[in-house]
Amino acid sequence: MLKKISVFSLIFLSIDILIKFIVKTNMEVFSKINIIPNFFSIMYVKNTGAAFSILEGNRILLIAISLIAIILIYYFLIRNSNLNKFDIFCYSMLIGGVLGNLLDRIIYGYVIDYLCINLFNFPIFNLADIYIVLSVILIILKSFKETLWKR
Numbered sequence: 001m002l003k004k005i006s007v008f009s010l011i012f013l014s015i016d017i018l019i020k021f022i023v024k025t026n027m028e029v030f031s032k033i034n035i036i037p038n039f040f041s042i043m044y045v046k047n048t049g050a051a052f053s054i055l056e057g058n059r060i061l062l063i064a065i066s067l068i069a070i071i072l073i074y075y076f077l078i079r080n081s082n083l084n085k086f087d088i089f090c091y092s093m094l095i096g097g098v099l100g101n102l103l104d105r106i107i108y109g110y111v112i113d114y115l116c117i118n119l120f121n122f123p124i125f126n127l128a129d130i131y132i133v134l135s136v137i138l139i140i141l142k143s144f145k146e147t148l149w150k151r
Contacts, residue, residue: 001083002074005092012096013103016128020104020112032116040117045124046110052123059105066102070095086142090135097131104128 027033027044034041049056073095077083083091104111113124 100128
């Protein structure tokens with residue numbers, strides 16, 4: 001099970017790294033490519049914080065939080081041997097996302113963000129952020145479903 005999760009995590013991580021590499025090598029910081037006018041664009045920014053730029057400039061703290069998260073996730077996975085394919089997918093996506101942003105922080109000192117939704121001053125984000133948010137939502141929904149199903 002851990003082998004599958006590691007392989008799938010590396011696949012998610014590789015996709016994230018590839019897209020960030022393309023953005024970093026082909027765009028200037030703050031340059032913008034409109035995909036859907038007035039709605040969605042690609043805009044390269046350097047994020048020194050976490051979501052919504054919280055903890056901005058606290059690189060070491062954010063690296064430590066990411067490392068602790070990875071350790072706790074693996075600790076949970078080692079203790080839980082009855083994961084199904086859905087669980088493996090979700091945890092692989094979560095680990096891939098955390099590792100993607102962690103590597104950016106270690107290598108560059110910031111996270112490469114590029115997905116820009118031009119509504120409500122929404123923060124610019126990246127694929128790793130999507131992995132993290134989506135996997136956490138799916139894990140929580142599954143947990144609620146299992147809790148309600150047992151009643």
